[in-house]
Amino acid sequence: MRYRLLFVFLLFFISLIITFGLSKQTREVFFKVTDTIKIHYLEISQSLWQNYDRFLNQAKSIAFYQEKYKQYQQIELELTETKEQLKQILDFYPQLDLYSNTAFQSALVISYVDFLQYDKVWLNTKMPYQKDKIFGIIRNGYALGIAVVENGRLLGLFNGNERCSYSVYIGEKKIPATLHYYAEKKDLVLADFIPQYFNINIGxxxxxxxxxxxxxxxxxxxxxxEILDKNGYITAVVKPYADATFPEYVWLVNKDYNNARK
Structure with missing residues (x-):
């Protein structure tokens, strides 16, 4: 434990020296090196913890995954049938484009970008991605924010960050709005630019x-x-479901994955 703390302290101390004392080019080289160290450290740490947990809960885990395997086999069969049905439809009407171009990529959270700012993180994924694309971020089934490429690195911007914005629907009637940060309350976000003739309700x-x-x-x-009425539009105050504290990994939504592989 003490070696781990020493490692983190030295890495933080060196990062401060480099950040404030060296040129931009030198800092970029340094960050590439430290990112590699962080990624290997986090992967080894997670692997050790998973092995330890697997050893302690082996019997329970075997029963659980056996049941999951049965469910996945059923899903695989259903997907195979669906794929064949789609193939038959495309054979009959080839102009249709029914296959999804979306990929879901797991990404490791390396570190926070700035000290004491928890809505910006550096991410790493082993799968290819475009340099000019905006990706959705999902954690535990909830929308957590967006990811962009900045200076050759994958930057995660969580809900509440001033640069995080994406389109949403509200309620069963799917009222369109744009989600963005709420300057007055960092734990909330705003769904904005809703015309007055729409009916939005709390809850x-x-x-x-x-x-x-x-x-x-x-x-x-x-x-x-909460519902606000301002500037001729309705604004809905939204409490996000996603928890942004201490994430280890997240899922990236890449809706144009075929171009990433070219």
Whole structure:
């Protein structure tokens, strides 16, 4: 434990020296080296913990995964049948484009970008991705934010960050809105630019719309807690479902994955 703390302290101390004392080019080289060290450290740490947990809960885990395996076999058969049905439809009407171009990529959370700012993180994924694409971020089934490529690195911007924005639907009637940060309350976000003729209620569920090509549709975002009337539009205050504290890994939504592999 003490060696781990020493490692973290030295890494933090060196990062401060490099950040404030060296040129931009030198810092970029240094960050590439330290990112590699962090990634290996986190992967080894997670692997050790998973092996330890697997050893202690082996019997329970075997029974659990046996049942899951049966379920996955059933899903695989159902997907195979669906794929064959789609193939028959495409053979009959080849102009249709029914196959999804969306990929879900796991990404390791390396570190926070800035000290004491918990809505910006550096991410790492082993799968290919475009340099000019905005990706959706999902954690535990909820929309957590977006990811962009900045200076050759994958940057995660969580809900509440001033640069995090994406399109959403509100309620069963799927009222369109744009989600962005709430300057007055960092733990909440705003669903904005809703015309006055729409009826929004406290307690309405908010989901991703997928219209901006960032997320797929119907990923839960949060719940409306307050309704504001300003500048000729309705603004809904939303409490996000996703927990941004201490994430180890997240899922990236890449809605144009075929171009990433070219």
């Amino acid at each position: 309405d569920e908010v989901f991703t719309s997928g219209l901006d090509n960032i997320f797929i549709q119907n990923i839960p975002v949060g719940k409306v807690t």
